[in-house]
Amino acid sequence: MNIGQPGAPRRATISDVAREAGTGKTSVSRYLNGETNVLSSDLRARIEAAIQRLDYRPNQMARGLKRGRNRLVGMLVADLTNPYTVEVLRGVEAACHALGLMPLVCNAANELEMERRYLQLMTTYRVEGVIVNALGVEEEALRRLGEGGTPAVLVDRKVDGLEADMVGLDNTAAVQLGMRHLIERGFEDILFVVQPFEQVSSRRLREMAFRHALDDARRSRAQAAPPLEGRTVVLDLADADALARAYADLDAYLDAKRAAGARRVACFAANGPVALSLALHLHARLGANWQARVALMAIDDPEWAELIGITAIRQPTYAIGYRAVEFLHERIEGANAPLSEACLPGELVARASTSAA
Amino acid sequence: MNIGQPGAPRRATISDVAREAGTGKTSVSRYLNGETNVLSSDLRARIEAAIQRLDYRPNQMARGLKRGRNRLVGMLVADLTNPYTVEVLRGVEAACHALGLMPLVCNAANELEMERRYLQLMTTYRVEGVIVNALGVEEEALRRLGEGGTPAVLVDRKVDGLEADMVGLDNTAAVQLGMRHLIERGFEDILFVVQPFEQVSSRRLREMAFRHALDDARRSRAQAAPPLEGRTVVLDLADADALARAYADLDAYLDAKRAAGARRVACFAANGPVALSLALHLHARLGANWQARVALMAIDDPEWAELIGITAIRQPTYAIGYRAVEFLHERIEGANAPLSEACLPGELVARASTSAA
DNA sequence: TTGTAAGCGTTATCAG
DNA sequence: CTGATAACGCTTACAA
Numbered sequence: 001m002n003i004g005q006p007g008a009p010r011r012a013t014i015s016d017v018a019r020e021a022g023t024g025k026t027s028v029s030r031y032l033n034g035e036t037n038v039l040s041s042d043l044r045a046r047i048e049a050a051i052q053r054l055d056y057r058p059n060q061m062a063r064g065l066k067r068g069r070n071r072l073v074g075m076l077v078a079d080l081t082n083p084y085t086v087e088v089l090r091g092v093e094a095a096c097h098a099l100g101l102m103p104l105v106c107n108a109a110n111e112l113e114m115e116r117r118y119l120q121l122m123t124t125y126r127v128e129g130v131i132v133n134a135l136g137v138e139e140e141a142l143r144r145l146g147e148g149g150t151p152a153v154l155v156d157r158k159v160d161g162l163e164a165d166m167v168g169l170d171n172t173a174a175v176q177l178g179m180r181h182l183i184e185r186g187f188e189d190i191l192f193v194v195q196p197f198e199q200v201s202s203r204r205l206r207e208m209a210f211r212h213a214l215d216d217a218r219r220s221r222a223q224a225a226p227p228l229e230g231r232t233v234v235l236d237l238a239d240a241d242a243l244a245r246a247y248a249d250l251d252a253y254l255d256a257k258r259a260a261g262a263r264r265v266a267c268f269a270a271n272g273p274v275a276l277s278l279a280l281h282l283h284a285r286l287g288a289n290w291q292a293r294v295a296l297m298a299i300d301d302p303e304w305a306e307l308i309g310i311t312a313i314r315q316p317t318y319a320i321g322y323r324a325v326e327f328l329h330e331r332i333e334g335a336n337a338p339l340s341e342a343c344l345p346g347e348l349v350a351r352a353s354t355s356a357a
Numbered sequence: 358m359n360i361g362q363p364g365a366p367r368r369a370t371i372s373d374v375a376r377e378a379g380t381g382k383t384s385v386s387r388y389l390n391g392e393t394n395v396l397s398s399d400l401r402a403r404i405e406a407a408i409q410r411l412d413y414r415p416n417q418m419a420r421g422l423k424r425g426r427n428r429l430v431g432m433l434v435a436d437l438t439n440p441y442t443v444e445v446l447r448g449v450e451a452a453c454h455a456l457g458l459m460p461l462v463c464n465a466a467n468e469l470e471m472e473r474r475y476l477q478l479m480t481t482y483r484v485e486g487v488i489v490n491a492l493g494v495e496e497e498a499l500r501r502l503g504e505g506g507t508p509a510v511l512v513d514r515k516v517d518g519l520e521a522d523m524v525g526l527d528n529t530a531a532v533q534l535g536m537r538h539l540i541e542r543g544f545e546d547i548l549f550v551v552q553p554f555e556q557v558s559s560r561r562l563r564e565m566a567f568r569h570a571l572d573d574a575r576r577s578r579a580q581a582a583p584p585l586e587g588r589t590v591v592l593d594l595a596d597a598d599a600l601a602r603a604y605a606d607l608d609a610y611l612d613a614k615r616a617a618g619a620r621r622v623a624c625f626a627a628n629g630p631v632a633l634s635l636a637l638h639l640h641a642r643l644g645a646n647w648q649a650r651v652a653l654m655a656i657d658d659p660e661w662a663e664l665i666g667i668t669a670i671r672q673p674t675y676a677i678g679y680r681a682v683e684f685l686h687e688r689i690e691g692a693n694a695p696l697s698e699a700c701l702p703g704e705l706v707a708r709a710s711t712s713a714a
Numbered sequence: 715t716t717g718t719a720a721g722c723g724t725t726a727t728c729a730g
Numbered sequence: 731c732t733g734a735t736a737a738c739g740c741t742t743a744c745a746a
Contacts, residue, residue: 308665384732
């Protein structure tokens, strides 16, 4: 270990500082913990100088061991590749910063095995709490976390059997917002495109809201108005074969519509990754001018949406992350309040894609 | 969670396990550390059972305190919003996984203050090493890290005054690749668009490579061939005013070219964020059909490149991350080899944008 | 106002 | 093979 160069630069410890300052560890500890009013200004100055000289940094690990809290909070995310996740993370980091916490970010990269592993690792590092944007399945590992007494906050999705605070988009309102927009703009064929939604609460909620919004719109539609058509399309981005089949169906549907002389079909993507997949497919199949045939709208507002003029429902991602940490912090501090759920509103960003059917 | 006061579920410690198994802590520790051959199978079984029953997880912090190594490696990134970063991260995580390390990801979000803070925090948590994708400036905090004896590996950019291993793209080769492509396709006006490059080594290298490639091409050009024009355009994405001015100049240049009846101008973006900014600007100024006027090509291959057919030079991001951890691991294990530098090759992905001038 | 000593959960040393 | 016991770097009674 560090055999090589002369003077293996071992980090200074509190004892080193005490010696250097000609005092005991206790006083140094007091200084570190801001109990400066208990220290004579002379001693304080000596300690300060010693710390400077030795470039001393208190060891958080040792501190945590003794105090029982190491200020580490785990942030387990399903997929860092999703811009949504990164944005939420910014809120999380800001809040952690403000509260003196250190986020331990773990990316499951859409793999269950990773999720499990990281959850394990986190408990091993004795994080004081966990913010979880789970893959969806795998309640087990999470439940054990809870049983271990580690507070958790869920982001975007619930996990069956795990009772924890949760923060995310107001899915129902967001979908209603989108549907109202599409209908106002005169769309008569609306496809709600979503990843397999049985396991993931937010997707389930969005899909349900879509069907309800559709029903409501039909009910309140004038007799004379053209009928409103709508259906749910499931896109399993993780399964290439299933995806190919789904797209074949979609293509057939679009072709039929066109043959029937219908207006542009609207595709309402349930989130950013779906929207991207759709856009790529349509681009490949219909050419650069694909938007003449299909109007894409999405929940989430990835950077490329502006680039090709896609209407989006932007999530309050920063706020979601920030709020999650606040929830967690309360629990860590021992709050015993009933579980709460924060549903933050989305915001419609209208762009060219949906300007008219 | 953490419902009710009763039985605050303190995590089991090694002593608990020892008691439960009717043995001493030493044996449990031995079991945990895989010295199973030294244990009678009876004892081993009892320990195993006790661990199961108590759902025991060794405390990494305590372990680290004693052993002097906690398996934590810091990963400081300049900007998680940049897809490049996220991709590198995947390589980092995979390698950490393989080597039994725990990545502590910190996002400076392009703020110097954050970078400094996180660097501090990391040393406070006694990370065994750091992988740094630095903002560029701020050598100071990093240098102190090095002096503290913490090994570091640089990703994508060097830092003045910090001697550390480094891994990144082979910038020169990548730019040459791109230039050759553009020239082959008949472009005669090439703008190399890059963020302020004085402070950031990779940008500097790319810009230099651009000028050299340009000179070389001119030299080896046939007498009769039309002249090759090229210049560097600096885009400071962080400074709105400067950005606006730069774009005004760019627009004027493009208009002049067009008035002179020139072919399409090629914009060679030095990285993904620049490419995005350019695309957004051109889209806003020239309309959806902007690509008829400008051919965009970029180092980095963000998800939207395929969507609008932008030729890209893809970086071996995963390999970069993986390699960085390998370097770091060697240093952590005490390797004393001379500093090395891994320059990994980029790959050209030709798309419609540069199909012909 | 200051210092001593006893842990926090592990591992390492050294006897049985 | 097994198990006390002393650290690791820090905080916190408890004294002085």
